[in-house]
Amino acid sequence: MSNRRVFDALVLPHLDAAYNLARWLLRSEQAAEDATQEASMRALRHIDSLRGDDARPWLLGIVRNTCFTMLERTRNETQWIDFDEAGFESALVQAPARDADPMLQLQHQRIRTQIDAAIRALSPPLREVILLREFEDLDYAQIAKIAGVPIGTVMSRLARARDRLRAALSSVSLGE
Amino acid sequence: MSLDDPNLSSLIKRHATRHAAPDALRAGIRTQVTLAEAGRSETSAPPASKRRGWLALRWRTAAVSFAMGLACAALVLPLAQRLDLNAPLDAELVADHVRALQVGPLTEVVSTDRHTVKPWFQGRLDYAPPVFDLAAQGFPLMGGRIEHVRGSVVATLAYARNRHVIDVFVWPSAAQAAPLRSVRKGFNVLHWADGSMQYWAVSDLERAEMERFAQAWRQQAAAQ
Numbered sequence A: 001m002s003n004r005r006v007f008d009a010l011v012l013p014h015l016d017a018a019y020n021l022a023r024w025l026l027r028s029e030q031a032a033e034d035a036t037q038e039a040s041m042r043a044l045r046h047i048d049s050l051r052g053d054d055a056r057p058w059l060l061g062i063v064r065n066t067c068f069t070m071l072e073r074t075r076n077e078t079q080w081i082d083f084d085e086a087g088f089e090s091a092l093v094q095a096p097a098r099d100a101d102p103m104l105q106l107q108h109q110r111i112r113t114q115i116d117a118a119i120r121a122l123s124p125p126l127r128e129v130i131l132l133r134e135f136e137d138l139d140y141a142q143i144a145k146i147a148g149v150p151i152g153t154v155m156s157r158l159a160r161a162r163d164r165l166r167a168a169l170s171s172v173s174l175g176e
Numbered sequence B: 001m002s003l004d005d006p007n008l009s010s011l012i013k014r015h016a017t018r019h020a021a022p023d024a025l026r027a028g029i030r031t032q033v034t035l036a037e038a039g040r041s042e043t044s045a046p047p048a049s050k051r052r053g054w055l056a057l058r059w060r061t062a063a064v065s066f067a068m069g070l071a072c073a074a075l076v077l078p079l080a081q082r083l084d085l086n087a088p089l090d091a092e093l094v095a096d097h098v099r100a101l102q103v104g105p106l107t108e109v110v111s112t113d114r115h116t117v118k119p120w121f122q123g124r125l126d127y128a129p130p131v132f133d134l135a136a137q138g139f140p141l142m143g144g145r146i147e148h149v150r151g152s153v154v155a156t157l158a159y160a161r162n163r164h165v166i167d168v169f170v171w172p173s174a175a176q177a178a179p180l181r182s183v184r185k186g187f188n189v190l191h192w193a194d195g196s197m198q199y200w201a202v203s204d205l206e207r208a209e210m211e212r213f214a215q216a217w218r219q220q221a222a223a224q
Helices: A003-026 A029-045 A055-073 A085-092 A102-120 A124-135 A140-147 A151-168 B005-015 B023-044 B050-081 B089-102 B114-120 B207-223
Strands: B141-149 B152-161 B164-172 B180-184 B187-193 B197-203
Touching: A003 A029, A003 A055, A003 A124, A003 B023, A029 A055, A029 B023, A055 A124, A055 A140, A102 A124, A102 A151, A102 B005, A124 A140, A124 A151, A124 B005, A140 A151, A151 B005, B023 B050, B089 B141, B089 B152, B089 B164, B089 B180, B089 B187, B089 B197, B114 B141, B141 B164, B152 B207, B164 B207, B180 B207, B187 B207, B197 B207
Parallel strands: none
Antiparallel strands: B141 B152, B152 B164, B164 B197, B180 B187, B187 B197
16 A cells, blocks of 8 residues: 555544644644644655554554644743634623524533633643643553553642642533 | 532543544645555655566556545645635624725724824724724824625724735624634634723735734733
8 A cells, every 4th residue: 555545544533532632732724724733744744654553543643743832942931822713702601502402502501611711721741641641542541652651640730730620620510 | 519529530531622633634644655655656666577566567657646636636625614604703704804995984083192092982882992092113004984794883993004904804802812813705804801801803814914913912012
């Protein structure tokens, strides 16, 4: 199979996961697009190293490293995040309810806003383990390989991140 | 109520936002891959025969042209999406900024002294906006005025930078937000919050200068 075919078959299906990770790590639409593009091209160049491995954690590892390199580059500057119109507006204005139960919709929207804000507020190393564990369902060994830290560190970071989220979400009502 | 790990997990899985890759990005990556592979095979794989090579070249040209087309689409699509008719908050503030410059008043209280500008807001607002003189950093205070934004009375400070004007809109809200930036009709808009106030700065200054201004403001605020 040509590189192109391998790329199309194994890498492209995980583009959403790649973009989602970059978007959450970099907290900016524009930066996330740049990182995803850069990581994809890097994945294409090193597609030979994929042999036999699961493509998703492999690609996420490349995306993760690209993002952290970009974060490192801008570490000493204030991180200005591109104004996210949709997110901001939905936080301000309640969306028109299409479903039968507007109360439930409103509550879901409020929970989403709170959870998103809590995850965004985590430091990048903690945010990273939460994203890989809860969004991508990777196991500790895979996360350890991607983050380049021992499994014990992954577990302690995960515990710390969960404590932070719990504290931030203590006011979220779960009555549903 | 305390959340255990499985509950927290399911809460995140069910409710946290998952961002899908934009179509333009997908198209852009396919294009780049096509271009990269076309370039690669040209150098690394010599054609078996002249005739086949010519054919391959034809196909390659077709592929590259197609890729270019995709690239154009990828560039134009996000632009088209930006033609949005609902005016979001940053656009509204840009409109306020422009109107103040066109018909005025840009400043209802004219002073470079923050001890004149700040008391002017007394009795006009139900909060006391912080006012800093940033002349030492190259952003002298020009004065202040009152704006109406989304039904609220909002303190607005004007600063100068060479011949540019920076408007800073300040209103009270404990909402914390990561610093935001955007561009509206060529105006740069920055937003930050400090836990008690929301700040929006609007100007035709270039972005780097604007960020320097925001930096100076935040340093001054931290030093208080």
